[in-house]
Amino acid sequence: MLQTDLHSYVQLFAFGLVAGLTGLCAIATVVTQNIVRSATWLLFTLAGTSGIFFLLGADFVGAIQLLIYVGGTMVLVVFGVMLTAQGPFIHMKTNGAEWAISIAAGILLFSVLSVGLGSEYLARATGARGVSKDEDTKDSHHAATIGQALSGAPYGPERKNDNNAGTHYLLPFEIVSVHLLVVLIGAAYLARAKRRKEEIT
Amino acid sequence: MLEWLSEFWKHNWEFVVAIIAAKLLIGFMLVNAIFSVWLERKVAGRIQDRLGPTRVGGKFGWLQTLADGMKLLIKEDTIPAAADQMLFRVGPYIALVGSFLAFIALPYGDGIIAREMNIGLFFMLAVMSSEVFGIILIGYGSGSKWSLFGGMREAAQMVSYEIPMALCVLVPVIVAGSMNLSEVAKQQQGIWNWYIFHDPFTFAAFWTYFTCAMASCKRAPFDLAEAESELVAGFHTEYSGFRWLVIFMAEYGSMFAVSGIANIMFLGGWSIGLPWELTTVFAQFLGEWPGWIVGNVLNVSVFMVKGWLLVFVMMWVRWTLPRLRIDQVMMLCLKYLIPISCILMAGVSLWTLYMPLLAQWIISLVIFVLSVAGTGFVVFRLITWAALPPGTGMPGMWRMEGLPGYQGAAKTH
Numbered sequence: 204m205l206q207t208d209l210h211s212y213v214q215l216f217a218f219g220l221v222a223g224l225t226g227l228c229a230i231a232t233v234v235t236q237n238i239v240r241s242a243t244w245l246l247f248t249l250a251g252t253s254g255i256f257f258l259l260g261a262d263f264v265g266a267i268q269l270l271i272y273v274g275g276t277m278v279l280v281v282f283g284v285m286l287t288a289q290g291p292f293i294h295m296k297t298n299g300a301e302w303a304i305s306i307a308a309g310i311l312l313f314s315v316l317s318v319g320l321g322s323e324y325l326a327r328a329t330g331a332r333g334v335s336k337d338e339d340t341k342d343s344h345h346a347a348t349i350g351q352a353l354s355g356a357p358y359g360p361e362r363k364n365d366n367n368a369g370t371h372y373l374l375p376f377e378i379v380s381v382h383l384l385v386v387l388i389g390a391a392y393l394a395r396a397k398r399r400k401e402e403i404t
Numbered sequence: 405m406l407e408w409l410s411e412f413w414k415h416n417w418e419f420v421v422a423i424i425a426a427k428l429l430i431g432f433m434l435v436n437a438i439f440s441v442w443l444e445r446k447v448a449g450r451i452q453d454r455l456g457p458t459r460v461g462g463k464f465g466w467l468q469t470l471a472d473g474m475k476l477l478i479k480e481d482t483i484p485a486a487a488d489q490m491l492f493r494v495g496p497y498i499a500l501v502g503s504f505l506a507f508i509a510l511p512y513g514d515g516i517i518a519r520e521m522n523i524g525l526f527f528m529l530a531v532m533s534s535e536v537f538g539i540i541l542i543g544y545g546s547g548s549k550w551s552l553f554g555g556m557r558e559a560a561q562m563v564s565y566e567i568p569m570a571l572c573v574l575v576p577v578i579v580a581g582s583m584n585l586s587e588v589a590k591q592q593q594g595i596w597n598w599y600i601f602h603d604p605f606t607f608a609a610f611w612t613y614f615t616c617a618m619a620s621c622k623r624a625p626f627d628l629a630e631a632e633s634e635l636v637a638g639f640h641t642e643y644s645g646f647r648w649l650v651i652f653m654a655e656y657g658s659m660f661a662v663s664g665i666a667n668i669m670f671l672g673g674w675s676i677g678l679p680w681e682l683t684t685v686f687a688q689f690l691g692e693w694p695g696w697i698v699g700n701v702l703n704v705s706v707f708m709v710k711g712w713l714l715v716f717v718m719m720w721v722r723w724t725l726p727r728l729r730i731d732q733v734m735m736l737c738l739k740y741l742i743p744i745s746c747i748l749m750a751g752v753s754l755w756t757l758y759m760p761l762l763a764q765w766i767i768s769l770v771i772f773v774l775s776v777a778g779t780g781f782v783v784f785r786l787i788t789w790a791a792l793p794p795g796t797g798m799p800g801m802w803r804m805e806g807l808p809g810y811q812g813a814a815k816t817h
Binding site for chain 1 (some may be wrong): 527
């Protein structure tokens with residue numbers, strides 16, 4: 204007997220399609236050597252991510268993702284082109300060492316993520332760490348907890364009696380923000396330094 | 405087999421409906437482009453005192469756009485050697501997709517919406533902002549100075565005009581308490597309940613929004629990205645054939661989309677001005693489903709007529725006003741529209757919080773009566789002017805009796 208209810212198949216297919224395209228676009232972002240093309244692939248990647256949010260029914264996050272990142276990529280293209288362009292189409296050469304470093308970083312990030320997710324999954328499956336076996340992932344408050352911890356509030360609703368009640372991520376969050384500021388200043392410095400050199404010569 | 409099919413249908417009818425809805429939306433967008441281009445030519449002809457299309461498809465040239473479409477389809481599709489091939493190809497489709505996605509959240513009638521969203525308005529603004537990216541890619545990827553200038557101007561313009569546009573749309577959102585477009589439209593049954601008449605701030609917000617919307621569709625007087633007198637054809641200088649067609653389908657699509665937002669947020673959506681929802685009225689007389697269908701046929705036609713009326717106003721403005729300079733465009737936004745929209749937003753919040761209800765009601769009635777009277781007066785003057793014999797002082801005519809060459813009122817009497 205054929206399956207009559209297509210819902211799960213269609214959802215799986217749509218998720219696979221969007222996720223696969225997003226992944227391919229992400230690879231293309233890295234592989235492309237033309238800066239504007241790379242930004243375009245980045246745009247497709249971010250739009251694909253928002254597509255995943257829409258599939259999950261998180262319309263607001265998806266729309267925010269589109270609005271902010273499309274605008275952000277646009278500014279990236281405009282300033283990237285206007286501030287750094289010397290020829291009409293810039294090509295960035297990546298050498299072997301850069302490839303090696305970035306691949307290592309990528310593998311490291313992937314392993315951290317998979318270990319984190321895998322241990323959580325294992326804990327759920329075996330019922331360890333006080334997480335009940337049949338607790339639905341949709342109802343868990345993990346994202347909310349992380350959000351509260353990021354904003355400096357030290358606890359989530361279900362972590363009150365936990366040993367980690369005091370942890371919050373405000374300091375790392377601020378450090379990342381300062382890092383972004385450093386990147387901004389650095390970019391401005393690089394762009395200006397080039398122009399100054401042209402004036403001297 | 406039949407049993408299996410009926411079972412299949414019972415579980416999966418949503419997919420069939422979704423496919424039909426998507427087809428209908430694409431069809432509507434294309435028909436809208438065809439109709440709007442024809443309308444634009446007729447309006448431009450009328451305003452510039454010529455006839456516009458008259459030959460293809462009868463007296464009014466109904467089929468002119470189809471003929472143009474055929475021509476564009478068989479035209480050679482050139483890509484300049486200096487262009488970035490991939491960006492050149494992909495740009496028009498990004499613009500089209502950005503414009504098309506906006507229609508997903510746009511309700512045409514009671515329940516006639518592709519996807520009901522709590523944040524439909526925000527979604528529409530978000531996806532329409534991605535249309536600009538397509539335009540910038542078109543400008544950059546063409547590998548031509550004119551196109552690059554056009555694209556950069558469009559970027560500067562859009563980054564600034566998005567802010568007052570979003571802020572102005574938030575003014576009726578504050579009154580309505582919802583971003584769900586269907587819900588906002590349903591709150592405005594009866595012409596005096598339209599949010600444009602709600603208070604002075606929403607009234608001003610409508611005009612500010614419409615100005616920004618015109619700028620965001622890069623229509624004259626804000627069509628600096630195109631500016632054919634300075635930049636050949638601006639961002640689409642290098643395009644021909646079908647890709648050019650796609651760019652313009654996106655432009656006319658987003659014109660209808662921003663008009664649709666204006667309709668729903670300020671002008672009652674699909675309400676014809678009566679204080680009842682038509683579907684419920686017809687449901688009482690004809691039964692539930694026939695009533696819903698008849699009511700919604702009326703709703704959808706009212707919505708489309710209203711949308712095309714606003715599109716017509718955009719065309720009217722385009723063919724009447726001269727183009728601004730880029731610094732004037734930026735100054736208009738940064739020095740005037742952004743402060744105005746901030747004041748409007750603060751004002752409407754204070755108004756809904758602190759104004760006594762009776763005063764709110766009286767003032768909204770006064771605004772309604774004044775607007776209706778003003779519209780009636782303008783229409784009356786236009787009709788009387790149009791009925792005058794030629795040469796007897798049309799509006800804007802230079803009435804100077806002593807001037808050589810003046811053939812005014814004195815001669816005909």
